[in-house]
Amino acid sequence: xxxxxxxxxxxxxxxxxxxxxxxxxxxxxxxxxxxxxxxxxxxxxxxxxxxxxxxxxxxxxxxxxxxxxxxxxxxxxxxxxxxxxxxxxxxxxxxxxxxxxxxxxxxxxxxxxxx
Ligand SMILES: [Zn+2]
Numbered sequence: 001x002x003x004x005x006x007x008x009x010x011x012x013x014x015x016x017x018x019x020x021x022x023x024x025x026x027x028x029x030x031x032x033x034x035x036x037x038x039x040x041x042x043x044x045x046x047x048x049x050x051x052x053x054x055x056x057x058x059x060x061x062x063x064x065x066x067x068x069x070x071x072x073x074x075x076x077x078x079x080x081x082x083x084x085x086x087x088x089x090x091x092x093x094x095x096x097x098x099x100x101x102x103x104x105x106x107x108x109x110x111x112x113x114x115x
Contacts, residue, residue, distance in 0.1 A: 006097035008076035012055040015078050015092060016048045024094050024105045029112030031061065031068070035077055037093050038102060044081060044088035066091075 006015045024038040032039075051071075059068040067081040078096040082089050094100055 004092075004097050004100065006078055006092065006094075008071035008074050008078050008096065010071060010074040010076075012052050012073050013071045013076070013078050014050040015096070017042060017046050017090075017092065019046070021094065021100065022106060023108050024102070025108050025110050027110040027112035029115070032112060035093075036095065037077070037091075038095050038105070038107070039091045040094055041084070041089055041091050044090045047079060047090035047092060049079065 001018045002020060003016060003018050004021065007013060019040075019042065021040055024040055026032070026038055055071060055073065056069045057072045059070065060066065061068075065082060068077060069080055070077040076096060077093055079093060080091045082091065094102055094105065
């Protein structure tokens with residue numbers, strides 16, 4: 001198991017989790033394409049988030065069931081929260097993990113634009 005540590009650009013938000021990352025989901029929907037997300041998913045309790053009080057804001061759209069959190073200071077979207085088959089899930093933006101070689105990760109394309 002590898003411990004992955006990520007953060008927003010200004011450092012107000014820090015995330016960490018354990019696992020092995022070899023693939024990332026890239027989606028072409030109106031939101032993901034704008035933010036350039038490269039995502040991996042895990043149960044919500046597997047993701048640790050450290051942030052100063054009030055550092056995070058959230059963007060919700062469409063059905064408003066996904067919490068797209070981002071740092072209020074630098075705007076980076078490190079992670080989000082949602083639900084999959086009744087389970088609370090976390091989505092992590094792999095672009096916010098500096099030690100990860102994102103060019104070595106297999107991309108799994110999702111056609112979110114057609115959903
Ligand atoms: Zn920040």
